[in-house]
Each structure stands twice: as structure tokens, then as C-alpha cells.
Amino acid sequence: EPEVTQTPSHQVTQMGQEVILRCVPISNHLYFYWYRQILGQKVEFLVSFYNNEISEKSEIFDDQFSVERPDGSNFTLKIRSTKLEDSAMYFCASSMKPYEQYFGPGTRLTVT
Amino acid sequence: AQSVTQLDSHVSVSEGTPVLLRCNYSSSYSPSLFWYVQHPNKGLQLLLKYTSAATLVKGINGFEAEFKKSETSFHLTKPSAHMSDAAEYFCVVSPSYSSASKIIFGSGTRLSIRP
Numbered sequence: 001e002p003e004v005t006q007t008p009s010h011q012v013t014q015m016g017q018e019v020i021l022r023c024v025p026i027s028n029h030l031y032f033y034w035y036r037q038i039l040g041q042k043v044e045f046l047v048s049f050y051n052n053e054i055s056e057k058s059e060i061f062d063d064q065f066s067v068e069r070p071d072g073s074n075f076t077l078k079i080r081s082t083k084l085e086d087s088a089m090y091f092c093a094s095s096m097k098p099y100e101q102y103f104g105p106g107t108r109l110t111v112t
Numbered sequence: 113a114q115s116v117t118q119l120d121s122h123v124s125v126s127e128g129t130p131v132l133l134r135c136n137y138s139s140s141y142s143p144s145l146f147w148y149v150q151h152p153n154k155g156l157q158l159l160l161k162y163t164s165a166a167t168l169v170k171g172i173n174g175f176e177a178e179f180k181k182s183e184t185s186f187h188l189t190k191p192s193a194h195m196s197d198a199a200e201y202f203c204v205v206s207p208s209y210s211s212a213s214k215i216i217f218g219s220g221t222r223l224s225i226r227p
Binding site: 004044093100106 | 144146148154155156157158161163202206214215216217218219220
């Protein structure tokens with residue numbers, strides 16, 4: 001069964017560094033998303049992406065964040081200058097229809 | 113605005129007994145509703161979904177949920193719990209089925225299974 005994959009599974013970085021989280025969505029999906037889950041808190045929406053552009057973003061998704069679909073298979077989330085409060089589990093999701101999202105296993109980001 | 117409330121942060125049941133995880137939603141129009149499960153150190157797995165078809169929805173691993181519009185509820189049930197069901201369960205509402213929009217997660221219910 002096709003699945004969303006994410007790399008790396010765990011990323012440790014120093015405050016102020018740039019990180020890129022990578023996702024490979026399911027191949028025939030059209031909609032792509034990033035969510036995050038700070039330890040002990042709810043899963044929060046960050047951004048949705050369709051037709052090579054951002055379709056919606058939350059207030060969390062400020063200028064430090066960007067997303068890209070550099071080729072036909074990858075979907076990346078970049079954090080330009082990480083802060084301690086960016087430490088979280090980041091989930092990528094994709095869907096054929098906008099409301100039925102399939103999630104990847106997540107990348108745990110630890111900012112020290 | 114849409115919202116979803118999971119009424120119990122933690123539920124503990126004995127193996128072989130029924131499971132009930134409660135979820136209430138608020139939506140200004142007919143929502144799409146989902147249950148996701150997250151096992152420790154794993155991603156989010158779709159258990160089942162309601163998208164305005166049958167109100168009783170069957171999912172994987174013996175789970176089912178019933179959409180009750182009058183009660184604005186979408187409770188998750190399973191007749192007989194198994195040790196492997198121990199996980200975090202999230203009730204989710206989709207604001208719209210026609211746009212690439214965010215889905216809204218409940219705060220989660222941790223299900224523990226006693227031997």
C-alpha cells in the first residue's frame with residue numbers, strides 16, 4: 001500500500017540554524033500539507049499546498065517557514081532560523097481529495 | 113467556525129471489553145469527520161471517515177463510529193479491546209470537502225488496555 005514517507009526521522013539542530021524536512025507524498029496525490037505537534041499538545045496545521053502554491057497557512061507559518069515542491073516527488077518544509085520553540089514532531093500529509101489526508105510517520109525536530 | 117472536543121483525555125479498559133472514545137464537533141455545515149490513531153513513535157493512521165454517506169462508519173481493526181447530527185457527536189467504538197489498540201486517538205473535523213483546507217484535530221484520547 002502506498003504511504004507518505006518523511007526524512008529524517010529525527011533531526012537535532014542548534015538554535016539559529018536552517019533545517020529542511022523532507023517528505024515524499026503518495027505519488028498520485030494533489031494536495032500536500034505540513035502539521036506539527038509540540039510535545040503534549042494538539043496537532044496543529046501549518047500549511048497546505050496545491051497546484052504549486054500555498055493555498056492556506058496558519059499564523060504559525062511565518063516568514064521563517066517556507067515550503068517547496070522542487071520536483072515531482074518531494075515536498076519540503078524549510079525553517080530558516082530555528083528557535084527553541086520550533087522543537088516538535090512535524091507531520092507531512094498528502095491527499096487526492098482535500099479532506100482525506102494520509103500522514104507520514106513524522107520528523108522529530110529538536111532545537112538545542 | 114469549526115471545532116472538535118474529545119471529552120476524555122485518557123480511557124482505560126480491560127482487554128476484551130468494549131471501547132468508547134467520545135467526540136463532539138461544532139460546524140456551521142455538514143462536516144467530514146475522521147478518527148486517526150497514533151501508536152507510540154509512529155505517524156498518524158486513518159482509522160475511519162465520515163463524508164455524508166452512511167452514518168455508521170466501519171474502519172480498520174474492528175473500530176466503528178456513528179455520526180449523530182442531533183447530538184453533534186462522532187464517538188468511536190470497538191466491541192472488544194485488544195492490547196494492540198493501546199494508542200492515542202484523534203477525532204478530526206474537516207471544515208470543507210471542497211477546498212485544500214486544514215483539518216482540525218481534537219486534543220486526543222490516550223487509550224490504555226489492561227491485561
